[in-house]
Amino acid sequence: xxxxxxxxxxxxxxxxxxxxxxxxxxxxxxxxxxxxxxxxxxxxxxxxxxxxxxxxxxxxxxxxxxxxxxxxxxxxxxxxxxxxxxxxxxxxxxxxxxxxxxxxxxxxxxxxxxxxxxxxxxxxxxxxxxxxxxxxxxxxxxxxxxxxxxxxxxxxxxxxxxxxxxxxxxxxxxxxxxxxxxxxxxxxxxxxxxxxxxxxxxxxxxxxxxxxxxxxxxxxxxxxxxxxxxxxxxxxxxxxxxxxxxxxxxxxxxxxxxxxxxxxxxxxxxxxxxx
Numbered sequence: 001x002x003x004x005x006x007x008x009x010x011x012x013x014x015x016x017x018x019x020x021x022x023x024x025x026x027x028x029x030x031x032x033x034x035x036x037x038x039x040x041x042x043x044x045x046x047x048x049x050x051x052x053x054x055x056x057x058x059x060x061x062x063x064x065x066x067x068x069x070x071x072x073x074x075x076x077x078x079x080x081x082x083x084x085x086x087x088x089x090x091x092x093x094x095x096x097x098x099x100x101x102x103x104x105x106x107x108x109x110x111x112x113x114x115x116x117x118x119x120x121x122x123x124x125x126x127x128x129x130x131x132x133x134x135x136x137x138x139x140x141x142x143x144x145x146x147x148x149x150x151x152x153x154x155x156x157x158x159x160x161x162x163x164x165x166x167x168x169x170x171x172x173x174x175x176x177x178x179x180x181x182x183x184x185x186x187x188x189x190x191x192x193x194x195x196x197x198x199x200x201x202x203x204x205x206x207x208x209x210x211x212x213x214x215x216x217x218x219x220x221x222x223x224x225x226x227x228x229x230x231x232x233x234x235x236x237x238x239x240x241x242x243x244x245x246x247x248x249x250x251x252x253x254x255x256x257x258x259x260x261x262x263x264x265x266x267x268x269x270x271x272x273x274x275x
Contacts, residue, residue: 060120062165065157067255067267068127068148082204087217087250091184092200093270096132096143096176100154100270104145105130112177116170131171134178141189143177155269159257160189162265183268187256191263196256213254221245248274 093100098107105117108130118129127148134141139161146155158181182188185199196211197203203211221229229245236244250272257265 060166063120063129063167064163064165065142065144065159065265065267066120066127066129066146067155067157067253067269068121068125068146068153083214083216084204085215085217087215087219088200088213088252088254089185092187092254093252093268094184095156095158095268096181098145100145100156100268102154104154104156105147108132108145112174113172115172118167118170120167129167131168132174132177133171134175135173141177141179141181142171143181152273153269153271155267157265157267158189159265183266187263187266189263189266192261193258196263200254200256209258211256211258213252215250215252217250218247219250220247245274248272 090099096108097111098104105128109115112132115130115132118131119126120129121127125148127146129144129146131142131144133143142157142159142162144157146157147153148155160179179189187196187199193211200211200213204214205212225248226241226245230241233241233244250270252270253267254269255265255267256263
């Protein structure tokens with residue numbers, strides 16, 4: 001009986017030991033698995049947060065699709081360019097889930113994929129560009145986002161093929177880019193002139209195979225705008241802050257080009273400047 005009791009105790013001890021060993025092993029594997037997931041997530045976030053590689057093309061103007069040079073020389077006086085004193089719908093500035101603005105390159109890296117940032121031009125018309133393209137079927141569709149100046153001018157371009165340009169190689173092929181890609185307002189390649197006008201309204205200028213829209217409107221700064229201005233200019237007085245930053249000008253430029261009366265090129269630019 002005593003031996004049987006000892007054997008029972010021994011079996012109980014062995015069972016507890018095995019259970020403890022099993023629990024420890026299971027927990028260790030679970031912790032290790034979660035740690036691996038954490039590391040992978042961290043690597044993804046770090047990869048997105050790290051600056052993309054840059055490809056400099058200083059002094060190059062082969063990017064025929066960029067309207068920056070022309071935009072910088074637009075005379076916004078209404079009698080010459082028929083500037084419309086209103087702002088177009090904000091949905092015109094959104095495409096592929098990204099709104100043209102200060103964080104557009106970071107959002108593109110997350111939503112579509114990271115690509116090299118092409119630095120082009122000089123101090124006068126320097127611009128940073130990221131390019132995405134579709135597979136050729138039968139022609140490649142390109143979506144290019146652009147930032148210019150001191151980060152106060154943002155553009156995107158959607159067009160069907162076209163002449164080659166320097167800095168085209170870094171374009172990333174993505175299934176998100178296709179002929180059916182459209183802005184949040186419904187603009188897309190292949191539309192007729194009347195379809196584009198039904199979305200944007202009467203153009204500022206009609207030039208042969210293109211419609212040009214030029215807008216300028218004065219807006220009051222939000223509380224957040226003033227807070228950012230205060231952070232950027234901590235030494236100025238409250239009076240100077242309000243005199244300089246209570247209002248800003250919202251300028252935008254939209255150009256639609258057509259071949260055989262079908263939209264093949266769309267440029268959308270916006271800029272916010274203080275007087």
